[in-house]
Each structure stands twice: as C-alpha cells, then as structure tokens.
Amino acid sequence: MEADVAVDVLFTGGAVFTGTGSPLTAHAVGVSGDRIVAVVPEHETADLIGPDTRVVDLDGALLAPGFQDAHIHPVGGGVELLQCDLSGSADAADAVARVAAYAAANPDEPWILGGGWSMDHFAGGAPLRGLLDAVVPDRPVFLMSRDHHSAWANTAAIRLAGLDATMPDPADGRIEREADGSPAGTFHEGAGDLFAEVRPVGSDDLSYRGLLRAQEQLISLGITGWQDALVAGAAAGITDPLAAYLRAVDEGTLLVHVVGAQWWERSGGLDQVDRMVGLRDEIAARGHQERLSLGTVKMMVDGVAENQTAAMLAPYRDAHGHDTDNSGISFIDPQVLQGAVTQLDAAGMQVHFHALGDRAVREALDAVEAARAENGPSDGRHHLAHLQVVAEADAARFAELDAVANLQALWATHEDQIDILTLPFLQDGAESRQYPFGDLQRGGARLAAGSDWPVSSADPLAAIHIAVTRVAPGIDAEPLGGAHQRLDLATAMAAYTSGSAYVNHRDHDTGHVREGYLANVVVIEPDPFTLADDELHRAAVASTWIAGEPVYVRTENHLRSPA
Template identity: 70%
Template sequence: MPTADVLFTGGAIFTGAGEPLDGFAVAVVGDRIAALVRADETAALIGPATEVVDLSGALLSPGFQDAHVHPVAGGTELLQCNLADSADAAESIARVAAYALSHPDVEWILGGGWSMDHFAGGAPTRQALDAVVPDRPVLLMSRDHHSTWANTAAIRLAGIDRDTSDPVDGRIEREPDGAPAGTFHEGAGDLFAAARPAFDDELAYRGLLAAQAELIPLGITGWQDAAVRASGAGIPDPVPAYLRAAADGTLKVHVVGAQWWRRDGGIEQVEAIVAERDRIAELVDPRRVSLGAAKLMVDGVAENGTAAMLSPYHDHHGHPTDNSGLSFIDPELLREAVTALDAAGIQAHFHALGDRAVREALDAVAAARGANGPGGARHHLAHLQMIAESDVDRFAEHDAVANLQALWATHEPQLDELTLPFLPDGAESRHYPFGDLVRAGTRLAAGSDWPVSSADPMQAIHVAVNRTFPGSDAEPLGGAAQQIDLVTAMTAYTSGTAYVNGREHDTGSIREGYLANLVVLSPDPFAAPAEQLHRTTVLSTWIEGAPVYRLSSVTVKEPS
C-alpha cells in the first residue's frame, strides 16, 4: 500500500453506523479512503508528503448529507432582503427599511425569512410594509416558504383585489371588506408570478455559490435539492446553476435534484421527468449532479391550516371547523403517478406533513410496490409532523424512508402558538414520532429544509436526541419515548441520506474505497452530555480527500 496523502489519527472514528471506533486511524490516498487501521500500526503509511491530522480527541465522521434542502433559494435570499434570524416583527420591518434605503435602484424588493410566530395570527399586514416602503413593490417569502408577504404596491401591480378568488391550492388573508390584507398562503403567492421580475440565471448561480459557502462549513458534502425545475413562489430553478457550477469546477458537493411535480398537471409529467433525468445525465457526470427524483407536494403546513389532517382543525375557541387542510394532489392521481415513477426508476420525494398526507403518500408507495414489486426506487417522506399510530409500521412494510427535519421536533413558538392550539386534544403526542419509527424498523434519512430553518446538522441532532432546543425548560415534545439515540441520529445524517441519494456505495461511510468526504467534529459528540450536543462544531470539512473548509479559514477552499 502506498503512503497516505492524509492520515487522521488521535480521535474516535464514526464510520456511518454503530458506535464509534477507538484506537483507529484513517488513511486517505488521492480522493479515496485507502485504509481504516489500528492507530499503532500507521508508521508504514506516513511518508515525507503525508499530512498527519491530529484529531486531538475530536471525532472523525463521514461528511453530512442533507436529504431535503433548498440551496439556491437560500443562497439567493442571502443576496437579497434577508430577514432570517430576525428577533421579532420590529426587526424584520427594520431590515426591510434598511435594505430599501441601501438599494434605492432596486425596482422590486425581494427576499424572505420572516417568521410567522412574530406576527399576530401568523399573518403580517401590507400596512406594516407600506410604512417603510410605500413607493416600491415588496414581496417577501416566509421562513418556511409557504406564505408570501406583500405591500400595497406589489398587490396592485399584480392586479389582486377584493374580487380575486382564493386559488384551489392557497388562501389570501383578507381585511373585513375582503381586500387583501398582505399575507398570501401557499399557491396564493403565485398570483404575483406575472408581475414580479423573473430570476435570472446569474443570480441563481451566485445564490448556489453563496449557499455552498454556508453549507460546507457545517460539514455538508452532499445534498438532495427538494425542488428543481419548479416555478412560482419566487424560487429560481437551480438546474442551470448546477450545470454551470459543475462545468466550471465550482460545485464541490454531490447533488440529487428532485424535479417538481406540478400540482395542476397530470400523469403526463412522468414522461417529461424521465426525459429530463436522461438529458441531464448526458450533460454532466451523474456522480456530481443527477435528477433521478420527483418532488410531490402532498399538502401544506399546519400553522396556516393547509397541512392535510385526518381530523379537522379547531377554531380560536377550541371548536372543530370544516377545514382539514389541503391535499394538493388528488390521492388517486398520486397513487398512479408514484406507480409510474417507480416503474421508470424515479424516486418519489414527498412533502407529507399532516397525518392524512402521510397516509396518502404511504398509500401511493404501497400501490407502486404492489404493481412493480419490491426493490424499486427509494421513495422517502419528508417532514412527518404528524403520523397516525396505525401508519407507523407501514414505512418498513413498504420500504419507505422517513426523511426527518429533526430541528422542528421541539416545543417552540410557531408550534405552541400557531399550531397545537388549533389541533385536537392529543395531537402533541403524535408530533414527529421519531422514536416510534425507529422501534418499527424504519429506515431514516435527515435534512434541514434550509432556508426554512438552520442547516446545521449538529443543531438538528441535538433536538432529535433531546426533543428540546438548547436551554429550553420545556418538556420533550411527544415525551421521552420519541427521543432517539445519537448513533441513530448521526447515521440518518450520513449513511442514511447516502442511501436515499443512491450514493451508499461510495459516500456516507468511512470504508476502504469510499470517497474521502469527511468532517472533523469537536468536541466529540459521543463524549459529551446529551444536553451539550449543540456545542459540537466543525473543525474541518474534506471533499474527495481535500480540505474545503477549516475553522481557522475565512473562505471555502477548492479541492485540487
């Protein structure tokens, strides 16, 4: 065996599954892991040019992979009017005012990141924006990208008034006389599509690079983009940016793109999705970018009453209403579509948040398995805010992967103020039932949904293990039975997502012959108390054997 280019030693090794190994070292030659050897048997691997990385007690892990993320949307928001991390409504409005002042020549003020829990009823008003920007249109996506906030100028330019009907897949918040109040939920945000400026490919490319510069320092070395070839809601299609970045060498991570299933379309979309997958495979190395998945938006979100529930939402007085949320895709069409996608080798990536949406998605996977047999595409359900107890076993039964956004599995204002009060008694116990899924033998993957919430895997892992956010004195959401152990959470974020992305043969694990996509974590989370997991940070990220981020660096380096 040749001497190593890089040798990691002096810390525990998490291989992508099971408890970490102590007393071992990892040798890298070129872009691959050459050996996992005992730490006292490395002398022959060290040559004059070997870089010896002394972990000094830190943990070496496979690079994290994000199973559900929107990098280009998040990156472009960083370049526009960015309201993420605003402390309250006043700060959000102040940021809009400051952006408008510093960008006097921008025709439309675009961006997003505002939090619904900062505004009464989760619905900010047009007047709040008019007070700081009365003369130009303002259009801002919510943090979860399920609602749009507009000022009066934008509403007028879009031709929306009291006579504008709610679309079938959305809702307009209204003033007493029926006039638009300023918040547009779900598909109602698409009413601005014809008026707002289109995203250009240059902005999307810059957004991709900005996103990569945010995500790589968090240890993320690959991801599944949860909406490519999408339109509407002010989100640019990232495919041209990915192709350009792959061609010019600026794309460092590996990417699977989930092609958007149009809610107003039918089964004819399958042929187009398959053709696009095959077209992109001829243009770029599929190991760098592939479009072998389809994104099916089954429902909305609970805080605006559009998540599809088995029981109706309650009103402000605790009484049941006639609203049980929205199924954006007819369940019969969903079953037909997933069966056809599965037959073509296309993975279904479901947004399934309410318990009815989860059931409809599982019904679709069951139909596909029944028609096409087992062992087909690796279908996965993301979000899973509520799952009926009777549906938990069906994940393993139908070989469906649970794609966890664990950072949300805790008591926090958006859940406690805008969701739980409007759900039936007992709903809290069915929220994000990760423990139930694990006990049922469900295969797990993990992601962030960034920019909806933080992309930091260690913050999400902290919540998955504790079911509370750092410093919280609340009880664990759903009780201790829904907590999962650290090995399970780390596995979901590494080899679990590698499986979903079809890359378990060369990423997601520390094994001989695998790509040297690695992350160094300190302090070692396995040596820390559970309540301190959020303190673990990334010291360095390595992609294909090269350091692309070190904590002391201020820029992301390019692999040679």
C-alpha cells in the same frame, strides 16, 4: 484493503464514527488521492506515514462521514442571503427595520424581494401590508416566509398584481383578508402564485451566485452532498436552479454531489412522467452523473400546519377550541397520486414526498403501496419528508413498504410556531404525535435527515441535538411528543450520513468512513459522543474534507505535518 504504502493524509488521535453504530476508538484513517484506503488500529500506522504525509491530529475530535442533507433548497437560500434577508429577525419590529434598511441601501431595485420572516412574530402568523407600506410605500415588496408556505406583500405589489376583495382564494391557497375582503398582506400557499405574472423572475446569474454562496455556507457546516427538493420547476418563490447547477458543473465550481428532485406540477397530469424521465436521461448523458443527477421527483402532498393547510385526518379547531370544516389541503388527488407514483416507480424514478399532516402521510404511503403492488419491489428509495403528524397505525408501514422517513429534526421541539400557531388548533392528543421519530425507528423505518434550509438552519449538529433531546438549547420545556420520541446519538448521526447517502443513491461511495469510499469526511469538536445530551449543541465542525482535500478549515491548529 489496507494500504501498504505511505498515504497522503492520515487522521489520528480521535474516535471514528463510520456511519453506523458506536464510533471506533484507537483507530486511524488513511487517505490517498480522493479515497479512504485504510481504517486501521493506531498502532499499525507506522508504514502509512511518509515524508509527504499530512497528519491530522484530531486531538480528541471526532472523524465522521460528511453530512448529507436529504431535503434542502440551497440555491433559493443562497439567493435570499444576497437579497432582503429576514432570517435573523428577532421580532416583527426587527423584520420591518431590516426591510427599511435594505430598501434604503438598494434604491435602484424596482422590487424588494427576499424572505425569511417568521410567522410566530406576527399576530395569527399573518403580517399586514401596512407594516411594509410604512417603510416602502413607493415600490412593490414581496417576501417569502421562513417556511416558504406564505408570502408578505405591500400595497404596491398587491395593486400591481390586480388583487382586491373580488379575488377568490385559489384552490390550493388562502388570502388573509381585511374586514371588507381586501387582501391584508399575507398570502398562503398557492395564493402567493397570484403575483407570478408581475413579480420579477430571478436571473440565471443571480441563481449561480446564490448557489456558490450557499455551497460555501453548507460546506462550513460539514455538508458534502444534498438533495435539492425543487429542481426543473419554480414554486414557493424559488426560481428553477437547474441552470445554476449545470453552469457550476461545467465550470468545475460544484464541489459537492447533488441529487435534484424535479418539481411535480400539482395541477398537471401524468403526462409529466415522460418529460421527467427524458430530463433525467438528458442530464445523465452529459457525463457528470456522480456530480449531478435528476432521477428524483418532488411531490407536494399538502401544506403546513401553522397556516392550516397540512392535510389532517381530523379537522382543525378554531381559537375557541371548536371543530372547523377545514382539515387541510391535499394538493394532489389521492387517486392521481397513486397513478403518478406507480408510473414514476416503473420508470426507475425516485419519489420525494412533502407529507406533513397525518392524512398526507397516509396518502403518500398508499401511493407507494399501490406502486409496490403494481410493479413489485424496486430500488426507488421513495421517501417522505417532514412527517410532523403520523398516525400510530402508519408508523410501521414505512418498513413494510420500504419507504424512508426523511426527518427535519430541528423542528421537533417546543417553540412559538408550534406552541402558538399549531398545537392550539389541533385535536386533543395531537402533541403526542408530533414528529414521532422514536415510533418510526421502533417500527423499523429507515431514517434519513435534512434541514429544508432556508426554512430553518442547515446545521446538522443543531438538528442532531434536538433529535436526541427533543428540546432546543435554552428552552425550559418537556421533550416535544414525549421522551420516547427521542433518538440516540448514533442513530441521529447515521440518519444525517449513511441514511441520507442511501436516499441519494450515493451509499456505494459516500456516507461511511470505509476503505474504498470517497474521502468526504468531517472533523467535529468536541466529540459529540463525549458530551451529555443537553450539551450536544456545543459540538461544531472544525474542518470539512471533500475527495481528500480540506475545503473548509475553521482553524489550522489541528492540521500539522509529521515530525
């Protein structure tokens, strides 16, 4: 549908990544209102330019669809930015210093809450309560780890929760202990929930402010839509963000489009299905389905490898290289998982699995297979996130079952958390199965991408660099898992745009630069397709556009009116 009248905005002077394949060259993109109305050769743009047309001279930059994050916790991340934020800590001493500074700056807060500490900054990945006691002895402190699978508490918080040496580990977690069995200060997985009855619950107003703060940051990274991986529930220190989203929709402050994944209580039963379907329909009836929908369910199949709760086919090893009796935790019984997924699929719900270990991946795929066998093909677009370890035999099952591989590519590189806390405790040969993106692609899997922010940076371009190179900038190491697990740049870009749009059921009007689609686009400079692979991290977002309007502009230099 080529426009035959002047457009409101014309992007010209740079390549256009349309959402798949190689970028178009010598083409311009015209926008009228909130839609793309023309994708034409540059020599055909004369009739598109009128006296009021804003011409965006890309000057060699790349125009691409807005990024979509297929697995993120934006409200929790935004709240952490407003609380005691440890995500920028350089080491353990820096983390403790930041806690001390925050406590001093906020003397009236009854609890010190926040998060973002890195496990690799502490011996064994487990910070001690004494470190917090030294700087905040008189108030309880409770801080989530960067990956939100562990919590760090001081003595005051531990005492308020009534925890001592007699407290057994919960079925879905583990307490790090001192020699006499007393809690040492770190609480993994479900053990962090032992503080739920005494820890303050975040207010709806705080969640709303966190959402707006997160949206501002994410838009600056070129993100125009996302799937929130924990809605209508509370876990891992994250308060239910639903009220914040509804307020933002009602007040017109939610600029992006959001798919909310309703939280499946792993200790609950199949009676959750009817409640979730009812909430999906209730939110849809409010009439803002294109802005906020709740047709997805998040199921935590396992934990994470660095605290040895990821569900593995083989046992973890101890520090001496000997097999242990621990192969991780399946949070949901596999038979219950299959029944739940089958019912959800039949009800038209999408399932979003957290599946990190190879046993968890297999259990999730088995559940999708059971649903397919019972219900036949569906448009559920079920997807498995994280995929740190995938058995070779299971990589090809994604395409067979029409299951999407949801990649957190920023993790697919050698760094301390994987080199010190993970690989030494896995079986020989496990490194070759870490984040096997290449195997998944060659097996025909459809790919989507996300960040899991605030677990790690939300920057899609930083993740794309690692998806392509498997080596983080500044690290002198071989590609994690081998060079054959790399993705080419076009595939990585597609995963973060059209792939995530597909997962989000928004591929009908987003994820592509295509006539008739929403003008949700991003300008990237320098054009990453002109850079060497090891220079991809130099690319950055210059501007983000939603519905044809610039909502973030790093510099006005590339925006001009026609001469």
